[in-house]
Amino acid sequence: MHKNNQTMKQGDRLLKMPGKLDRGPIEFKSRIAGSEGEVMGIATRGVISVPQTMTIIGAVETMTAYGFRRLPITDAGTHRLRGIMTARDIIDFLGGGDRFNLVRVKHGGNLLSAINESVREVMTQRVTTMPHTATIAGAAEIIVTKKIGGLPIVDEEEALAGIVTERDVMKALATEDTDVTVEEVMSTGLRVTGPDTPIGSVTREMITHGFRRLPLVSDDVLFGIISASDIMKYLGSGEIFTRLSTGDVAEVMGLPVRTLTGAELYTTTPNTNINDAALKMLQKGVGALPVIEEGKLIGLITEFDLVKAFYEE
Structure with a gap:
């Protein structure tokens, strides 16, 4: 119980973390006309x-x-x-x-x-x-x-x-040089969860708040990141069935979410150019990069954030 409360406090604190820069409202520019088809x-x-x-x-x-x-x-x-x-x-x-x-x-x-x-x-x-x-x-x-x-x-x-x-569009738009940094476009005020949170609780959190991924944080240290695709693969790979003996869904959704993390964690820094961040995502085949400063998680940059940033530019 204490651990769950601690995780919730971490989430609340990060939710209140203000963004450092505000790029203002989206204004789609008519100069990006493009050609039909x-x-x-x-x-x-x-x-x-x-x-x-x-x-x-x-x-x-x-x-x-x-x-x-x-x-x-x-x-x-x-x-x-x-x-x-x-x-x-x-x-x-x-x-x-x-x-x-x-x-x-x-x-x-x-x-x-x-x-x-x-x-x-x-x-x-x-x-x-x-x-x-x-x-x-x-x-x-x-x-x-x-x-x-x-x-x-x-x-x-x-x-x-x-x-x-998103990845296709990001790749196409990222060909133009820009001096915009990760810090300017990353998502801040993050909701996080702990690595011992049950998988079922994470699915509810994602659906309730419209997230595709959640950083896993324990004692202010980034443990990993869990995505909707990771949970889907839990079912699609058959792993879920190796842990299922009664057939009851609660049996497998009550396991800690850290059960599903294991891939290498790729991160970036706030002063990284967004072209470099996009290239790293494409090379590593990931849809988001946690942003780390002085060993702490301060934001998250996603394919969506980059599509938005490149289009605004």
Whole structure:
């Protein structure tokens, strides 16, 4: 109990941490016009998608195998987009939000039974899309204003033609030199949790506050960072089943979140140029970098923060 209270105090303190610089409101500049259809030049084509009838576990295994954060759901015949399943939808299903009712209510808490429901039960049905004629600037504007990590691209028949993500847009916009530093655009006032926090509590925290990742802090020391994708992989890799003996979801979601951390932790510093931060994210294949100053966590810079920063420039 004492440890949980200590973790909460750490979170409260970091939540109140003010940002050092304020870049003001977003103003999208008309000078970044772009050319029609250029978004297809940075998008992924030949996108893997699955039908609405696929099981939840089948879709999660597909996402895990290919390293996807999102998976389009389409009609098998027409390839028309019907929805999308994201890592966020999965942590919602595992205990974070309303989708958990499928496990808790319909299947009495039995995860092994619930994961064989069709993906239509948990997918996001109202999907923001882009036409294949769109510009990169148009993609950046939607990502920043609607805070969407990936946009399916559709053709004239509403069939899936590709997908463009924050990472794609960041890579395209980061080609221009800038003197902006990480400190100017990083997210501050962070909510954190402790490495011994139950996985189920972390999923609820993420869904409640709209986070994709949470830094793990113990005694003012950064232990790691947990993302929605990490929790999704817990299910998709099959690891969750090695820890499941009764089938009850509480059995595996009550484990400490440090159980899911193990990959090398990459960080940055406040005075790092955002071009260098973007390059590091691309090279390491990560979506965020904790910002460390004098051994302490002072912020977090994400792909979203960088897309916003480069677009504003």
